[in-house]
Amino acid sequence: MESFEGTLHERRGTFHFVHSATTTGTDRVAEFFTLVPAGGTGELAGITGSGGLAIDTDGTHRIWFDYELDWASL
Numbered sequence: 001m002e003s004f005e006g007t008l009h010e011r012r013g014t015f016h017f018v019h020s021a022t023t024t025g026t027d028r029v030a031e032f033f034t035l036v037p038a039g040g041t042g043e044l045a046g047i048t049g050s051g052g053l054a055i056d057t058d059g060t061h062r063i064w065f066d067y068e069l070d071w072a073s074l
Helices: none
Strands: 002-008 011-022 029-035 048-055 061-068
Antiparallel strands (some): 011 029
């Protein structure tokens, strides 16, 4: 489990996400990546979604999020 703290679309807060995958060293299978339900705080409370992780050939890890924010809560 990991956490994000910062600002998305001018809304500040935190959220938690969990991810895992199986690898033999040259591939990634059975990848799982989700934002923890009810894990948002501050203005990011209610955030939902998923994401993914890519690893570049130089070993750089890149994370992206596909998320939804509850705009009615502002």
